[in-house]
Amino acid sequence: MAAPLSARMCFPAGSSGVCGRLGALCCAALVCAGSAVGLELRVAIARAPVLETPANTQAAPKPTALLADFNFALAREICRRLTAKCVYTYQPFAEIIPAIEDKRIELGFGNHLRTKAREAQVAFSGPLWYSSxxxxxxxxxxxxxxxxxxxxxxxxxxxxxxxxxxxxxxxxxxxxxxxxxxxxxxxxxxxxxxxxxxxxxxxxxxxxxxxxxxxxxxxxxxxxxxxxxxxxxIDHELGGSVHIVLARDDDALRRRVDLALDDMRRDGSYPRLWRRHFPVDLY
Amino acid sequence: MSAWQAFLRKHWMQRSWPAGKAFAWLVSLFGLAFAAQIFWLAGDQRQVLESSARLLNSTVPSTLEQFRLARNIEQLRLDGERVFSGRTPVARQQALFIVSLLSSHPAMLADRRTAALASEVETFLVQAAREGMSEQRYAEWDTLSNRLSLLADDFSIEGANLATDDLQLMATIMLHSQFKLALVLALVAVFLGGFLFLIHRHLIRPLQKMDKALNELRSGSALTPFSRASMAEIRAVEGAIGQLRDVMHENQKARQELHVLATTDSLTGMFNRRHFLALAEEEIKRAHRYARPICVGMADLDHFKDINDRYGHAVGDRVLQSISDLFGHTLRQSDWVSRYGGEEFAFMFTETTIEEAHRLAERLRQRTADNWIDLGDGSGLQMTLSLGLAEASKGSLEAALGRADAALYTAKKQGRNRVVIAGEATATPRKAVHESSDDLDLPVDER
Missing domain, CATH: 3.40.190.10 (Periplasmic binding protein-like II)
Incomplete structure (x- = not known):
């Protein structure tokens, strides 16, 4: 999105030569800079029962909002590591997978268990934690x-x-x-x-x-x-690993998200994030 | 020698090997052995890589899971303690929630021992919370708590053992690799030593022998025979050197034969006129330089033409050969004689005065006259010889020979079968010469 904006700024219609070669170089630099943050993602988080919009403050969340808050913090960290511009929304759990399928969002943080039925609908990141x-x-x-x-x-x-x-x-x-x-x-x-x-x-x-x-x-x-x-x-697919869901055809994004998760595990930021929200280790 | 030694000598040691083929065989053998060792080492390397990958992808995550499970079990125990020791009912209830959450952890449920113990702990604590705490319940909890601690320890130890097993396996493989590497280096050293030994034995030493043989050929000394080389190329060169030696020997022989042909008369074996003149010229120069006495003589068989005419040339040749043999036995080793032409002979008496030469010539004349020439058919004949002598201590050879020839002419003119000294009018009386022959320097067998 940033690249077309830069192009319009430098080369307005009918004004060829206004920016000249120097301008072209500047524009090229801007295009390159823009491509570094060119990824834009729409992120859905399973709706918290209290908050209707994501909390951007550092205030301590209510216990019932801890999971949504954890997902929001995790989503922000992943977006930061992907150098992506993310737009966050809270959505009911039931709407996340359809939204992924309809390309209305790119990432869904809804604590989704990996099941065969869902594998036919969406792709899954690496496991976040384990549930029963x-x-x-x-x-x-x-x-x-x-x-x-x-x-x-x-x-x-x-x-x-x-x-x-x-x-x-x-x-x-x-x-x-x-x-x-x-x-x-x-x-x-x-x-x-x-x-x-x-x-x-x-x-x-x-x-x-x-x-x-x-x-x-x-x-x-x-x-x-x-x-x-x-x-x-844990039988009947009622337990197992919990994942971020994303579009099945966006394999590149899935790989990048997995790499970001691996990095978080390696540098210890994921365990710290988990411990900040929950008293027990479930990841 | 045993049969196998004979077989080995016949089929292996005496066999010649082309150097290129032998080298290729050795290199191939070394290459195969080295490649086998490398594959051997590569197998270890592959095992190390596989172990590393297994450690990274499987063992370490499994170890972490074991540690995490041990930590959750320990936390289950601690929260169980809080169910008993919580200050408020809410705190105790909160602890009970955590116990329930932990006991339903999929990792806990996945292990049969843990699932059973966690379920037992949860049931016990829920019941204790509902029915009230007592000393007896706490004693029961103490037992459960110990079991949880032991289980947590078991998982910690199992997790550590998982990594330890893989690391021990890798250490063992690396140790084996170290020995194998040492073996490879030893193999390389052995092959290099073998190469150097074979090169020295089958290449350098034969080359040194060839160099020695060529030096011997150059110096003309006898050629040391070659030992049988193993390398076909070395054998070929040794054979070529042998052939060169034979050719050189034949050339030497031919040169000597040519020299004989060029310097001697083929019928009589005497020096021919040209060679005689060349030698005589040098000898006269030497005599003049050192002022030494020297004489020349000319001789001619009397009536030799009649022999040819009467008996044929074959008899004439036989007569010449007989006379040549007679001259050889009669003259001293220092005296030179040549067939000057036909039945005419030239002499040179070195270190000899004219008197001594005269006595020698007279004896030669006498023996010729006494010599019975066997013609092979039972018949024979005798010949006489006329000689002319001249002093050669002064003047040229040509002049001396001319004077000797004139003296010979005089001898012929005076009736043949006599010796005439140039410059003297009459021939020496034959009797007197006979009487003084003992004073001459004759060959031992002729005295």
């Missing part, structure tokens, strides 16, 4: 189901319950696939916060969401505090 899914419930519901069930309550043993999930998430896709067989009522909501709120409001019996998201949304001051049910789940 967990069931949450209120202590009362958990106790009730524990009494009803002879064995441990797990995702596979759920029957005739309401389960809240983030819309378009892998958890959502899985529950939809087993909803009929397990007689599950799936509540697809926009954010993890909404899922927890649905649980607290007894609109849902269980929430199925990724572990880190659940940890960040849980409020220790609430009584009764939701509890985790059953072990962590």
């Amino acid at each position: 899914s967990r069931l949450l419930s209120t202590p009362a519901v958990a106790e009730r189901f524990a009494r009803q069930s002879a064995s441990e309550v797990t995702l596979d043993t759920l029957r005739d319950v309401r389960v809240a999930v983030v819309s378009a998430s892998q958890q959502h896709a899985y529950l939809r696939s087993v909803a009929d067989t397990q007689r599950l009522q799936v509540l697809d909501l926009a954010t993890a916060r909404e899922c927890i709120e649905a649980l607290n409001a007894e609109q849902a019996d269980f929430v199925l969401m990724y572990g880190l998201g659940a940890y960040l949304e849980l409020d220790a001051t609430l009584q009764p505090t939701p509890v985790f049910i059953g072990p962590g789940i």
Whole structure:
């Protein structure tokens, strides 16, 4: 974008020779300088429940916005390393992959698990961190189901319950696939916060969401505090590596993003960034 | 000699090798051995590279994962402690959240031991938080905490061992490479030594022998025979030197034969006239220089023409040969005689006065007269000889020979079979000469 702008400045229509050779040299230098920052990227970050626009301040984020803040900080660092001019927007998780497919954005930071279905839609960066899914419930519901069930309550043993999930998430896709067989009522909501709120409001019996998201949304001051049910789940593509998503046909960008991530790991900036936001090591 | 030694000598040691072919064989052998060693070393190098790549791409990440897992297990233990020791319920609940988060970490779930222990820890802590803390529960937690610590230690050790194994493998390979490299260097040294030895034995030493042989040829001394060389080219040169020696020998022989032909008379073996004159000229000069006595003589067989006419030239030739033999036995070694022409002979008596020459000539005349010439068919004949002597101590050879010839003419004129000294009117009486012959310097067998 910068190159055409420079060209117009130096060679206005009908004014040949105005800049002369010196001007041409200056323009060439500007073109070269412009090409160094010529990459422009539109970056989408999964919508934080509180903030509607990305926070550009250094103020400490609220715990529930930590993941979005981490993604935003990571996106900024990657853009800096790519010497790219990036435009950041918050978008609902469900809209990120379609936006990538429609070329409305180039990079999506939505904590996407790598699944076969998504591989057909988008390309993935190298792994950012590792996730598993967990069931949450209120202590009362958990106790009730524990009494009803002879064995441990797990995702596979759920029957005739309401389960809240983030819309378009892998958890959502899985529950939809087993909803009929397990007689599950799936509540697809926009954010993890909404899922927890649905649980607290007894609109849902269980929430199925990724572990880190659940940890960040849980409020220790609430009584009764939701509890985790059953072990962590990595089967059915409900756990694994989390990635940045980008267009499948933009292999050059993917390679550059991967190189930037590798550099961040090597120079220690990625672990520091992670530790600044989260108390445990999941990368 | 054993059979294999004989076989080796026959088929190997006595066989000649073209130098280029032998060199090519040696170079090929060395090249093959060296290439094999290089491939051997390259195998080690490839192993080191593979180990390095495995260390970089697999082992180090695995080691880091092990360390990270050990750290998470340790953090799980610490947050478990916080569930018991948290100051407020909120802090304890927060610690419990972290325990749940850690126990559901995919890395924890991926390992069966860790997954089981983490699940047990989470269940225990949730139950403890719900049902209340007690000394008994803390004692149980102490056991779980120890198990978590031990598990974390196990993963740390396993992670370290992963890198250690690869590094030990690389160190072993490098050590082997060091030995192999030393072996390669030893091989190169052996081959170089072998090359130098073979070059000295089969190239330098034969060349030195050839140089010596050429020097011997140049000096004319006997040629030292060559030992049988292994290199075909060296053998060829040695053969050429032998041929050169033979050719030179034949040339020498031919030169000598030519010299004999040029200086002697083919029938009698005496000096021919030209050679006699050349020698006599030099001898007279020497005698004049040192004022030494010297005489010349001319002789002619009496009635030789009649022999030719009567018996033929073959008998004439036989007579000349017989006379030549007689002269050879009668004259001293210092006396020179030549066939001057036909049946005419010229003499030169060096270091001899005219009196001594006269006695010698008289004896020659007498023996000629006494000589019975066998013609081969049972018959024979006797010849007489007329001689003219002249002093040659002064004047030219030509003049002296002229005087001798005149004396010979006088001898012929006076009746033949006599000796006449130039400048004297009458021939020496034959009897007197006979009586004084013992005083002459005759060959030992003729006295």
